[in-house]
Amino acid sequence: MAAIKTVGVIGSGQMGNGIAHVAALAGFNVVLYDVSADRLKSAMATINGNLSRQVAKKTITEDAHKKALTRITSSDSLDGLAACDLVIETAVEKEEIKRKIFHDLCAVLKPEAIIASNTSSISITRLAATTDRPEKFIGIHFMNPVPVMELAELIRGIATDDATFDAAREFVTAMGKQIAVSEDFPAFIVNRILLPMINEAIYTLYEGVGNVEAIDAAMKLGAHHPMGPLELADFIGLDTCLSIMQVLHEGLADSKYRPCPLLVKYVEAGWLGRKSQRGFYDYRGDKPVPTR
Numbered sequence: 001m002a003a004i005k006t007v008g009v010i011g012s013g014q015m016g017n018g019i020a021h022v023a024a025l026a027g028f029n030v031v032l033y034d035v036s037a038d039r040l041k042s043a044m045a046t047i048n049g050n051l052s053r054q055v056a057k058k059t060i061t062e063d064a065h066k067k068a069l070t071r072i073t074s075s076d077s078l079d080g081l082a083a084c085d086l087v088i089e090t091a092v093e094k095e096e097i098k099r100k101i102f103h104d105l106c107a108v109l110k111p112e113a114i115i116a117s118n119t120s121s122i123s124i125t126r127l128a129a130t131t132d133r134p135e136k137f138i139g140i141h142f143m144n145p146v147p148v149m150e151l152a153e154l155i156r157g158i159a160t161d162d163a164t165f166d167a168a169r170e171f172v173t174a175m176g177k178q179i180a181v182s183e184d185f186p187a188f189i190v191n192r193i194l195l196p197m198i199n200e201a202i203y204t205l206y207e208g209v210g211n212v213e214a215i216d217a218a219m220k221l222g223a224h225h226p227m228g229p230l231e232l233a234d235f236i237g238l239d240t241c242l243s244i245m246q247v248l249h250e251g252l253a254d255s256k257y258r259p260c261p262l263l264v265k266y267v268e269a270g271w272l273g274r275k276s277q278r279g280f281y282d283y284r285g286d287k288p289v290p291t292r
């Protein structure tokens with residue numbers, strides 16, 4: 001299989017801009033695609049800001065910052081991804097949206113290109129089956145924030161071939177990440193363990209066992225988690241948390257994965273966490289304020 005030089009990233013939200021950032025720093029050419037030009041503009045500003053933060057902390061040089069930015073181009077048309085060797089899909093965690101993206105992508109992408117999904121939970125085999133190349137389809141699950149977290153999970157679908165797996169492993173290693181290989185089960189490894197813990201924290205709040213501050217302090221100070229579970233839920237995005245719990249609940253058919261009704265209500269209200277400035281904390285002021 002030819003070496004990966006140009007990487008497409010679909011979706012320029014927090015994961016898409018993080019993957020584009022780290023791939024460009026690692027020397028890959030990146031084409032960042034999103035449906036809205038405004039979204040792309042704000043993603044490029046975020047990448048620039050995060051690179052500047054690394055320069056200020058002296059973890060990269062100003063020259064590396066400048067070169068990384070020149071390697072990223074943005075496109076609000078899928079045609080912009082035609083020449084990519086690898087395309088990583090990082091759009092919202094909704095299966096029907098991802099299926100439509102893969103259908104449209106296959107029409108423009110060169111036949112030898114690899115397609116990856118950064119999905120947090122959805123079956124790689126099922127997503128692969130919506131493409132014209134299931135053997136060249138793989139799950140590459142980066143963690144948030146991508147520039148900081150050391151891990152990416154690699155998930156083969158039933159049809160993924162060895163050449164695709166090896167190329168994905170080489171790419172992730174070149175990005176400076178460690179790999180954990182997961183079988184294709186709902187939510188893979190990290191989220192199979194992490195999300196039920198977050199969902200339980202929301203039940204703990206729902207049942208009045210503790211308030212937001214007490215629950216987060218308990219897990220930060222009592223279990224040395226870097227963020228409390230409710231702060232982390234806001235950081236991940238409550239829509240994404242709910243989608244992952246729904247995939248676990250439906251995929252494993254066990255009531256222990258039932259999404260907490262309070263999580264459902266927050267998502268229905270459009271309170272999605274940091275990205276909408278309101279979740280278990282209110283982010284509209286100088287510092288986050290617990291809401292319960």
Ligand SMILES: CC(=O)CC(=O)SCCNC(=O)CCNC(=O)[C@H](O)C(C)(C)COP(=O)(O)OP(=O)(O)OC[C@H]1O[C@@H](n2cnc3c(N)ncnc32)[C@H](O)[C@@H]1OP(=O)(O)O
Pocket residue numbers: 050053054057059119120142143144145146147148149190191194226227232236240
């Ligand atoms: C849902 C899924 O599908 C899978 C997932 O990703 S689950 C989520 C997994 N992620 C986690 O669990 C994150 C838990 N939280 C943490 O590890 C830490 O709170 C944190 C690393 C995010 C921030 O750490 P902190 O000490 O509070 O903040 P801070 O000192 O400002 O930052 C530490 C580093 O992270 C960087 N950073 C923080 N937030 C960042 C962001 N959003 N983007 C890029 N870089 C960021 C900082 O630049 C800093 O870098 P250096 O160490 O090189 O100086």
Ligand SMILES: NC(=O)C1=CN([C@@H]2O[C@H](COP(=O)(O)OP(=O)(O)OC[C@H]3O[C@@H](n4cnc5c(N)ncnc54)[C@H](OP(=O)(O)O)[C@@H]3O)[C@@H](O)[C@H]2O)C=CC1
Pocket residue numbers: 010011012013014015016033034035036039089090091092093094097101118119120121141142143144235236237240275
């Ligand atoms: N958040 C996390 O901690 C992690 C998330 N993931 C996974 O990564 C993916 C993205 O998550 P995240 O970055 O947090 O989500 P965000 O909501 O931050 O970003 C999603 C982006 O996708 C865009 N989008 C929506 N529909 C389309 C489409 N049809 N084509 C292209 N782009 C589209 C959205 O645009 P708009 O807002 O305009 O709709 C938005 O810019 C999900 O599958 C999630 O499960 C994986 C690891 C960690």
